[in-house]
Amino acid sequence: MNPKLFVAQRLSAFVLAAAVAVHLTTILYAVRGGLSAGEILARTHGNLAFALFYAAFVIAVAVHAPIGLRNVLREWTPWRGRSLDIALALFSLLLLALGLRAIYAVYV
């Protein structure tokens, strides 16, 4: 792992540590009295703070997960080089696209 990926993985981990904590705490708090899909959408529609928070979460995931997966693949398989980097860059874009699409769907 080159130093830039090393830094990117640690920085994204800081974001994820906070984001996961907020995400789980919010879920536990919000569903205490039961929660329907309609009630969730009512809270997320037009909620910019919600959208920005989850956008940061998704970006951190899209940075963090492919770097970790790259390390695992390098250690456990003979796959190296440019094809591995391209495959994981595409995986990163996939995570980003799926995550941002989900945020958009519940925001608008």
Added chain:
Amino acid sequence: MTQSASALEIEVWRGAEEGSFQTFKTPRREHQTVLDVVTEIQREQDPTLSYRFACRVGICGSCAMVVNGRPRWTCRTRVSEVLENGNHIRLEPLRNLPIVKDLTVEMTAFFDKWKNARGYFEPGEKPAGDFAVVKPDSKKRRAVDESIECIGCGVCYSACDVVEWDKDYLGPAALNRAWTLVNDVRDQGNAARLDAISKSEGCQACHTHMNCTQFCPKGIAPTYSIAGLKRKVWWRAFWGIS
């Protein structure tokens, strides 16, 4: 003093990568070391047994082997510390290095990695004209003190899971040596050294399993040295500070 004849049962790896264990019986002696046992087998029973040693007192780092599954310096390992089932010892060559024959491994890759990690002193283009004043209690000097006593035995390299997965990984000993030089105020080669130890096979590959630290016969903690290098690499990549 012989405590009882043929009391020890020693399984010894014979061959190279392909081979098998051969069992020898040797007398149990007071204060006997594992190296004493191997030497006795070679001198009294089978002169074709290959193994390495030189100083016999824990300085040269050449007699390391895997004893009952754990890498150890055999000259400073007493038989009484390692016996299993009362009288049994299994001896294998160090792991993660090619076996030359029996208990002897080819250590070229191990020492090449010290070079690859730039684990040698760099005086710079213009060496200092005067003695460097290094206070013994300074932070950098203390960091060096904690890591400097490596004897290059290869025990940490044999114990390291990451070396097993990735044969290019520089390994605990080479990275530990690099850390001592990073903290050497006289050294002028840190930019190139930090480049060398921060590649894919460098310090960031360490998983902090701490096998090296557990097994180092000199009580060095290469894991902490590698953690120090990771911090250096982090600040350098993030802020350009080296």
